[in-house]
Amino acid sequence: MNDFLFIFLSFFALLGAFGMIVLHQPVHSALSLIVTLLALAGLFALLNASFLFAVQIIVYAGAILTLFIFIIMFLNVKESNLPKEPNKTLYLFLGGIVLIPLNLLVLRAFYAMPLLREPLAEDFGEIKPLGAELFTKWLLPFELISLLLLVALIGAVVFARKDEV
């Protein structure tokens, strides 16, 4: 059953990713990416990461991609605004060939890795132990991330402001 779920979710993740780089309209690409993100959320659940499963759906698919689609529609992109990409298929094909050796190298390095073990703790990946770890061992990175979000917020406001010149 889990094997079937894994194959099903990975298939949709790869299909969505492939559709994302092939489709011409940005809105179609974004919708295709949502399929990938939801399938990845399912893979997180298979890996006992229940908190990340929720975060992936709420923050990634829910907030970031929704904001993204909102901006694409807000800009009212017309066909004449899109770049012309006559050699797109050729570039994708050639790029795919170039990336094969890199893939083989990494996969060969991981080939001999042993199987995943079942988690020791019953509540592995749930919000309580994860939060305890986050606020003790990872407190400084957590605070730095909040600072980064503040900087990004101010930066976005500065960018989007109307020019006064």
Place this chain on the structure above:
Amino acid sequence: MIVSSLFSYVLVAMLLFSIGLLGVIARKNIFVIYMSIELMFNAINLLFVALAQYRHSYDGQIFAVLIIATAAAEAAVFLALIVVLFRRKQSLDADAFRALSQKEAA
């Protein structure tokens, strides 16, 4: 059996990362380039979570949470930048935004 081997997760993560890299190098649409970067983030997240399970450690999962927060910050700045650039150039072609890196030739 497949689901319990680390290799199958590495395979999926690597393929997703390659597709993302392919999108960055082969496409000109600035939105698709951005989404490809997000896809690469997600491939790395999958690898982190799989390795967290493999090592029975929370470090990988926490790093994935931090990456998601960074991606959210990046999305805010990127979208503000794109709105400004689109208003000026009326184009989504990455080549139209060369002014960001060099002096614009009138």
